[in-house]
Amino acid sequence: MTKPFLLLASRAEDRAADDEYASFLRHGDLEEAQLHRVRMEAGPLPQIDLDRYAGVILGGSPFTASKSADTKSAAQRRVEAELAPLLAEIRARDLPFLGVCYGVGTMARAAGAVVDGTYAEDTGAVTVQVTAHGAADPLFRDLPAQFRAFVGHTEAVTALPPGAALLASSATAPTQALRLGRNVYVLQFHPEMDPAALATRIDVYKHHGYFRPEDAKHLVEITRHEDVAPAHQVLAAFTARYA
Numbered sequence: 001m002t003k004p005f006l007l008l009a010s011r012a013e014d015r016a017a018d019d020e021y022a023s024f025l026r027h028g029d030l031e032e033a034q035l036h037r038v039r040m041e042a043g044p045l046p047q048i049d050l051d052r053y054a055g056v057i058l059g060g061s062p063f064t065a066s067k068s069a070d071t072k073s074a075a076q077r078r079v080e081a082e083l084a085p086l087l088a089e090i091r092a093r094d095l096p097f098l099g100v101c102y103g104v105g106t107m108a109r110a111a112g113a114v115v116d117g118t119y120a121e122d123t124g125a126v127t128v129q130v131t132a133h134g135a136a137d138p139l140f141r142d143l144p145a146q147f148r149a150f151v152g153h154t155e156a157v158t159a160l161p162p163g164a165a166l167l168a169s170s171a172t173a174p175t176q177a178l179r180l181g182r183n184v185y186v187l188q189f190h191p192e193m194d195p196a197a198l199a200t201r202i203d204v205y206k207h208h209g210y211f212r213p214e215d216a217k218h219l220v221e222i223t224r225h226e227d228v229a230p231a232h233q234v235l236a237a238f239t240a241r242y243a
Contacts, residue, residue, distance in 0.1 A: 002243050003054040007037045010102065016204040020059050023192040027232040028057075033035040041075050044133050045082035050089065054184075055096030055242040058103045060190060062208060065105025066115045066155045083210040084110065096242040098206065098235070101153055103186040104175075111161035111180055119173040121188075123152035123202060123219055124130040125226045126170045127179075128189060134167035137179060139237040140206055147230035150177070150198050150223070151191035152210055156188055177234075183242075191235035195224050 007024055020036050028035070036053070038046065050056070063076045072080075087107050090097050093109045098218045099107040100157040109115045134140035157175035160166060169184075170175035176188045193201070206216040 002034075003052060004034045004036050004049070005239060005242075006053045006056045007035055007059060008038050008056065008057045008083070009037055010041045010063060011039075011059070012041045012062075013182065014205050016201060019197055019200045020192065023194070023197045024057060024235070026153035027192050027194070028235045028237055034166055034243075036241075040079045040083065044078070044085070048086060050086075050093070050095060054237070055098065056090060057238075058097070058106065059097040061190075062205065063102060063105070063219050064154050065102070066117070068150050080106065086239055089179060090209070091184055093182050096190070097184045098191075098238045099184075100190055100192065101151075101187040101188060104153075104157055106163075107180070107184065108157055108161055108175075108178065108186045110152070111164070112158075113157045113161040113164070113175075114159035115155050116158055117155055117157045119156035119168075119175075120154045120170050121151040123198075124151065124223055125210070125228065126151050126172055127188070128166050128168050128231070132163040132193075133179075134177065137165070137167050138241055139185065139234050140167050140177070143230050143233055148226055148228050149191070149231035150193040150226070150228055152188050152201070154210070157205050185238065187234065189231060189235075191231045194228060194232070195206075195226055198223055 012055050110182045129195045130140050170176050178186050201214050202219050206213045
């Protein structure tokens with residue numbers, strides 16, 4: 001058996017956390033034995049031997065990394081302090097990494113990106129454009145030039161980190177995907193999320209300030225038939241390439 005992947009998760013709500021894990025399995029073409037999960041919000045990060053894993057996936061999070069420290073919960077401050085040296089090692093070694101959404105505030109920010117609320121995107125689907133760098137990248141080159149993907153975030157990259165390759169963009173957020181080195185990827189959109197998974201997130205987080213609670217039913221309805229299959233290809237390409 002090849003090495004498994006590691007999913008670093010930080011959703012405190014069991015329903016959202018378990019659905020996220022299931023989504024990464026489904027659209028990453030993985031079995032449970034191929035994707036180990038660590039829920040960072042649940043307690044201190046255990047000792048992680050990166051040599052045991054084919055690659056690391058950092059899932060989305062209700063945490064907003066670019067907020068001032070005094071507004072962050074104790075759990076978020078702990079997670080970010082424990083995560084920082086691990087991400088630094090991954091970047092230094094150029095190990096396979098896919099940071100989804102929260103990867104913007106953690107990995108991209110640590111690499112020198114400017115991350116703030118300028119390009120926040122409402123919960124829903126956006127049209128993502130593949131750049132020239134993306135068209136030549138192993139994870140993006142087989143995608144259409146434009147595709148739909150789900151987003152929903154309060155922080156985004158305003159200025160790329162030094163040396164980063166911009167792989168994908170959108171009208172509402174200029175940086176939808178970037179690559180550091182050869183193997184470290186950061187995505188603003190969610191490649192694991194399909195309409196059913198989005199509906200779950202909408203229900204779980206409808207009182208978290210991403211949208212008005214009374215709009216939850218409408219958001220589910222207008223995204224129910226979105227075709228985001230090309231976005232899933234990015235996740236599948238990552239797991240296939242590094243398995």
